Amino acid sequence: MAFNDAQRFYPETRLRRNRRDDFSRRLMRETTLTTDDLIYPMFVLEGQGQHEAVPSMPGIERLSIDLLVAECRHLVKLGIPAVALFPVTPASAKTEFAEEAFNSDGLAQRAVRAIKDACPTLGVITDVALDPFTIHGQDGILDANGYVLNDRTVDTLVRQALSHSEAGADVVAPSDMMDGRIGEIRGILENEGHVNTRILAYSAKYASAYYGPFRDAVGSAANLGKADKKTYQMDPANTDEALHEVAMDLAEGADMIMIKPGMPYLDIVRRVKQEFGVPTFVYQVSGEYAMHKAAAQNGWLDDIAVMHESLTCIKRAGANAILTYYAKQFAEELDK
Numbered sequence: 001m002a003f004n005d006a007q008r009f010y011p012e013t014r015l016r017r018n019r020r021d022d023f024s025r026r027l028m029r030e031t032t033l034t035t036d037d038l039i040y041p042m043f044v045l046e047g048q049g050q051h052e053a054v055p056s057m058p059g060i061e062r063l064s065i066d067l068l069v070a071e072c073r074h075l076v077k078l079g080i081p082a083v084a085l086f087p088v089t090p091a092s093a094k095t096e097f098a099e100e101a102f103n104s105d106g107l108a109q110r111a112v113r114a115i116k117d118a119c120p121t122l123g124v125i126t127d128v129a130l131d132p133f134t135i136h137g138q139d140g141i142l143d144a145n146g147y148v149l150n151d152r153t154v155d156t157l158v159r160q161a162l163s164h165s166e167a168g169a170d171v172v173a174p175s176d177m178m179d180g181r182i183g184e185i186r187g188i189l190e191n192e193g194h195v196n197t198r199i200l201a202y203s204a205k206y207a208s209a210y211y212g213p214f215r216d217a218v219g220s221a222a223n224l225g226k227a228d229k230k231t232y233q234m235d236p237a238n239t240d241e242a243l244h245e246v247a248m249d250l251a252e253g254a255d256m257i258m259i260k261p262g263m264p265y266l267d268i269v270r271r272v273k274q275e276f277g278v279p280t281f282v283y284q285v286s287g288e289y290a291m292h293k294a295a296a297q298n299g300w301l302d303d304i305a306v307m308h309e310s311l312t313c314i315k316r317a318g319a320n321a322i323l324t325y326y327a328k329q330f331a332e333e334l335d336k
């Protein structure tokens with residue numbers, strides 16, 4: 001006999017019993033994902049009736065404001081709570097000091113007004129960072145040696161955030177990683193009476209290679225060239241530092257915090273959620289989306305299955321909401 005009775009404890013504890021049927025799998029499911037969890041990032045172009053595919057992000061297009069608004073009406077019908085806007089700045093509007101960032105009539109500001117006008121219930125989140133507006137593609141203003149100046153950059157970010165809020169943005173989301181910018185932005189918003197404009201702080205944003213397709217989409221890749229963002233974005237090797245960053249941003253007045261990228265950084269998500277218990281958002285970034293889509297196009301992964309799995313796992317790790325290029329596809333799947 002291979003087994004004796006004393007070793008046969010498994011008839012009492014068979015974890016497979018609950019997995020046998022769909023009804024019991026559903027009842028014991030610990031994490032459920034709905035459209036309410038998702039934020040859709042959108043790329044905005046100048047012009048009328050313009051739409052351009054982003055080759056490294058299958059299914060994603062840059063849209064001019066008129067088409068963007070039409071798309072937003074569709075997103076509202078699908079039940080998506082919010083969108084995050086990223087302007088594709090024409091090369092002619094990029095400068096050394098990124099003045100276009102706080103132009104009250106800039107592309108992002110016009111897009112916010114148009115969306116809030118057409119879809120007042122849709123949450124509009126704007127990106128506060130200078131990379132779409134600088135000729136060098138860095139998120140801030142450079143000194144003579146090419147180092148990103150912190151405080152000088154913060155002054156410009158504050159003007160940018162205020163211009164977004166004045167345009168009607170519900171949430172401003174500084175993704176630049178300068179020190180002290182959350183406190184400065186909170187201060188100006190309070191002073192100007194924008195007490196309910198929320199700040200989604202990209203607190204733990206890593207210097208990641210997974211941002212490549214995004215930089216193609218907004219057209220900052222060529223400006224940036226071979227340079228990197230390691231003097232302000234975090235080292236992927238660090239985790240305690242992420243807690244320190246989150247603590248600082250919360251103390252300065254952040255309403256929600258972001259961890260970015262998503263899937264390779266779920267240990268950070270878990271630690272931050274456990275430590276602070278605040279609204280914790282995760283960005284499933286362009287490179288994560290591109291990897292899944294490329295593999296699916298090769299027939300190597302099941303597109304819909306990895307969409308559900310990757311997003312569920314991000315939520316399981318502790319995310320309250322996920323910024324994802326899959327948001328629309330996910331909502332359309334549920335809508336079928």
Ligand SMILES: NCc1[nH]cc(CCC(=O)O)c1CC(=O)O
Nearest residue numbers: 129131175210211214285286287
């Ligand atoms: N402020 C820059 C910014 N805002 C959003 C992303 C990346 C998002 C993505 O990859 O989907 C980046 C990239 C970067 O730091 O160069």
Ligand SMILES: [Mg+2]
Nearest residue numbers: 177178179245
């Ligand atoms: Mg910080």
